Amino acid sequence: MTSYEPSGDRADAVPYDAVVLAGGVARRLGGADKPGVRVGGRALLDRVLTACADARTTVVVADARPTARPVLWTREDPPGGGPVAALGAGLHHTTAGELVVLSADLPFLGAATVRRLLTALDASGADGVLLTDADGRDQPLVAAYRSQALRRGLAALSTEHGGLTGLPLRRLTGALDLTRVPDPVASFDCDTWDDIAAARARIREHGHVLDEWISAAKDELGIDLDVDTRLLLDLARDAAHGVARPAAPLTTFLVGYAAGRAGGGPEAVAEAARTAAALAQRWAEEAAAQADAAPGATPDDHPDAG
Helix, strand or coil: CEECCCCCCCCCCCCEEEEEECCCCCHHHCCCCHHHCEECCEEHHHHHHHHCCCCCCEEEECCCCCCCCCCEEECCCCCCCCHHHHHHHHHCCCCCCEEEEEECCCCCCCHHHHHHHHHHHHHCCCCEEEEECCCCCEEEEEEEEEHHHHHHHHHHHHHHHCCCCCCCCHHHHCCCCEEEEECCCCCCCCCCHHHHHHHHHHHCCCCCHHHHHHHHHHHHHCCCCCCCHHHHHHHHHHHHHHCCCCHHHHHHHHHHHHHHHCCCCHHHHHHHHHHHHHHHHHHHHHHHHHHHCCCCCCCCCCCCCC
């Protein structure tokens, strides 16, 4: 049982499946529909589904509901049988050799963390790699496992206990060779309303709010596109400063429209942004030259240089 700090680079990524457990009772939330609770305008379940969006198959163990992207739904039998039974039900619908297992209440989980877990699994001979929280506790529902190790463990438990219902997750993970990756942020889960409040507050902090907003907006608009946000922000600043404040949102809209007509993609956005930024710069230069002109000067005093 070791601790590991992976790079997160999976240039030659092995296909993986994902199982998301979303069928708990949420007693500490007064029985509220926890996967549907919104943080940053998005349901907790949708935030988790975005983090594992590149999984070959994603299985959600819960009653079906509308989600940001299509998934496969299943339930343990009987419903409410606990995490081990739920994991067994989800695993039944997967085929990949590597499996990411997630709970549905992880507001700060991102695709980069999923890649880190899988990278660590690829680099190790362990049965699985899981995150540890701020107190060093294992978080087995923020983890990547070798599917065969899980299948063997679940089969052994089922034989020993006559089924999987009601078994604690540690009965499964305690028999596995696991590697640990410390991550107090991505492992943060929402068990109480205080946790929900803390998560909502954190995403509105200065260092997080813009990335959170862009991610949420892309999800709502159905856009799967990574662009240079700094380039667009610089463009908006230049347009606002060199032309007029309303020019900033209108210019960024036009950039998006132009990029779409050019076929879309990050390069199309960057090229349109560079073109608009150059125009904004020329406007700013003209404004500066006008401000430097002598009071009362006429166009004839400062003829256009060409």
